[in-house]
Amino acid sequence: MTENITSFVGYAFIALGIFLWFWGTSFLPRKRSLLFKLHTLSVSDILGSIAIIIGLLVKLPSEWPLLILAIFSLAIWNTILGYVLAYCSSAGVDHE
Amino acid sequence: MIGHLILRLTLWFLLTSDFSLANITIGVAVALLLPRSYTSPEVWEDWLKALWKVVAVIPTAYMEAFEMILHPHHHEEIVMERVHPRRTPGLVFLDVFLITFTPKTIAIKHHKYGWYKVHRLHKGDDSCTRT
Amino acid sequence: MHSNIIIIPMMVALLIPFYEAYRDDNVWQKLLAFSSIACKTALITLVASVLRDDWMIGVVGVLILSVGNAGLMLLAHIVKRVNEA
Structure with a gap:
């Protein structure tokens, strides 16, 4: 019984993550500014991916150290990559 | 250390x-x-506050994500945001992380004296400014 | 069976940035699409490993996640320099 519940919770988190992936990525082919796409991609690629990994964590608690490391590195790398992309792409436009 | x-x-x-x-x-x-690297000694209280902010920012980020999903956010604007000046590189890194992690705001540039150039989304229709 | 239900939508989501990278000529938009591809492929690796009960693949996924984006960051800086020159 508890196995069923944890399995369901895990799949629910994964489904939430995949939904966020689709929502955030669906803005990518539209004609919007780069920074707007960065906002939506941070929803999909950071928050959606974290939700998916939490779902995996519920399904497979024995591997928690590496999954926690995955969440940390995912959050830090993707956030800082967003900042670097925003900084580098706007640096050519205005010099301050 | x-x-x-x-x-x-x-x-x-x-x-x-x-x-x-x-x-x-x-x-x-x-x-x-x-x-x-030998940086100036960092204040422990600042670090503890920053760590607490990192924990608190996760639910905020999900809230903002769902707000963006439910109500379309199409206004874009660039604002300057101020934080405490004279911070160590580690704390500047954390500030940039906190600003960029929430989906509605992205830090673009860090100026000296604690100013950040922040790109922010607002609620609104498609008809508005596109920068 | 279960694994297909999860993996196939993830693959479909992965196709969107591929399409964008193919279509858009602006180098920053391409770079944005590539960063999205990098994140999504690593996540697919991780999910596939858990669903197949093969944690060796999962370690690869975690390693990709923890070192993967450094190259894209360097590339962004190089493109910025080239644009300025």
Whole structure:
């Protein structure tokens, strides 16, 4: 019984993550500014991916150290990559 | 000094997940031997506050994500945001992380004296400004 | 069976940035699409490993996640320099 519940919770988190992936990525082919796409991609690629990994964590608690490391590195790398992309792409436009 | 050590050991144990004596020795030795940059001593209170903010920002980020999904946000604007000046590089990094992690705001540039150039989304229709 | 239900939508989501990278000529938009591809492929690796009960693949996924984006960051800086020159 508890196995069923944890399995369901895990799949629910994964489904939430995949939904966020689709929502955030669906803005990518539209004609919007780069920074707007960065906002939506941070929803999909950071928050959606974290939700998916939490779902995996519920399904497979024995591997928690590496999954926690995955969440940390995912959050830090993707956030800082967003900042670097925003900084580098706007640096050519205005010099301050 | 202690902060560096704790960070490195945490990463090491998360990566190896092995608490045998040999592994602990290797981890401590490597954490001590790796070069560290000599920055000005950081204030512990600032670090604790920053860590608490990191924990608190996660639910905020999900809230903002769902707000963006439910109500379309199409206004874009660039604002300047102010934080405490005279911070160490580590705390500046954390500030940039906190601003960029929430989906409605992205830090674009960090000026001296604690100013950040922030790109922000607002609620609204498609008809508005596109920068 | 279960694994297909999860993996196939993830693959479909992965196709969107591929399409964008193919279509858009602006180098920053391409770079944005590539960063999205990098994140999504690593996540697919991780999910596939857990669903197949093969944690060796999962370690690869975690390693990709923890070192993967450094190259894209360097590339962004290089493109910025080239644009300025």
